[in-house]
Amino acid sequence: MCGRYAASRRPEDLAGIFEIEKWEPEETLEPDYNVAPTKEVFAVLDRALKDVTEPRPVRQLRKLKWGLVPSWSKTPEGAARMINARAETVHEKPSYRRAFSSRRCILPADGYYEWVTGQQERDLEVEGKKKRPRKQPYFVTPADGSVFAMAGLYEFWRDKTLPDDHPRAWWVTCSVITTEAETGPLAVSPADGPHALAEIHPRMPLMLTPDRWDAWLDPARTDVDELRELLAPPPTGLMRAYPVATAVSNVRNNGPELLKELEGPEEGTLF
Numbered sequence: 683m684c685g686r687y688a689a690s691r692r693p694e695d696l697a698g699i700f701e702i703e704k705w706e707p708e709e710t711l712e713p714d715y716n717v718a719p720t721k722e723v724f725a726v727l728d729r730a731l732k733d734v735t736e737p738r739p740v741r742q743l744r745k746l747k748w749g750l751v752p753s754w755s756k757t758p759e760g761a762a763r764m765i766n767a768r769a770e771t772v773h774e775k776p777s778y779r780r781a782f783s784s785r786r787c788i789l790p791a792d793g794y795y796e797w798v799t800g801q802q803e804r805d806l807e808v809e810g811k812k813k814r815p816r817k818q819p820y821f822v823t824p825a826d827g828s829v830f831a832m833a834g835l836y837e838f839w840r841d842k843t844l845p846d847d848h849p850r851a852w853w854v855t856c857s858v859i860t861t862e863a864e865t866g867p868l869a870v871s872p873a874d875g876p877h878a879l880a881e882i883h884p885r886m887p888l889m890l891t892p893d894r895w896d897a898w899l900d901p902a903r904t905d906v907d908e909l910r911e912l913l914a915p916p917p918t919g920l921m922r923a924y925p926v927a928t929a930v931s932n933v934r935n936n937g938p939e940l941l942k943e944l945e946g947p948e949e950g951t952l953f
Contacts, residue, residue: 683766684832684858684887686930687794688715688821688941689723691829696743696790699829700726700895705743716936717791719765723748725836725856727787728899739901744836746787750857751839752777758839758853767835769861769888769913773906778857781835783904788890789858791830792941793823795930796883798876818947819930820882824889825869825922833859833888833898833913859913861888866918874946876923889916 690713693705711724725746728739750764767778798818824830839853863880871877879886890898890912897903898912924943929935 683860683883683885684794685719685765686933687717687830687832687887688792689713689717689790690715690792690938691790693724693743696724696726696829700743700788700790701741702726702743703741704731709743709745711745713938714936715938715940716930716933717748718933719762720747720749722746723789723856725787725789725834726831726895726899727785727836728901739899741899744787744854746836746854746856748789748858749855750777750781750835750837751853751855753780753837753839755839758841758855764855764857766860766885767857769833769859772835772859772913773910778835781837781857782909783906784901785836786898786901786909787834787836787856788895788899789832789834789856791832791887793821793830794832794887795819795821795926796886797931798882819926819928820876820923821926821941821943822879822882822886822921822923824920826920830887831890831892831895833890835859859888860885861913861915862886864915864918864921868921868923869919870922870924872924872946875925879921879923882923888913889920891916 693710722745725744728741730737731740748765749762751758772778772782834856836856841851844851863884863886865878865880867877876882894912925947930940
């Protein structure tokens, strides 16, 4: 799954990486080293602009809220539970299938946090059963320092309790697509820690390599079978994982120190 991630790149940097054509300075977000559900996040998307003579998809950097609210939802109360969409079923689930066909985005990140659990606990989680408290947090990030481009979906929701001109009349929300965690070896792994992402957690955010960005963002692509091919996991061996301080477990903590690599798991935690 993806329940927390870090996103510290400035809009100017993201504009260059993703060839952004349009972004509004007033939508600038500060670097966030502890992105949690329901927070506002940057998203890259292709969408036509309004009030133009020749509408065409324009690559934009937008500020969205993490936790998808389906357009047909009566209230936004379930957003915190809609932060992840499974790659295996995203095309058929009522909450996601419409967005999957035409409203796809990329959520740029430095990497994501995951908490190591024992094998028995991981088995229970796969089965959808409750597990015991999480243990040592790890940060997972591209080994070459490149952007971690997470596949995402976005959706529009109208709050009918507010007038059309109210600034909060429309919500734009998003969800991260996840897939089965890699079982192959990490590019770099701690000597006394996990050697594969699957040893940390059974799920992981689906990272899109640059060769898939344009196809994923293209709103003209609506064929479900073709889109599902884009959900193939990236090549193995691109990622590294290292232990970080348990301070990241508290959403009130936020700063670059959360990304500092520890020499080993903190005292009192287990791999």
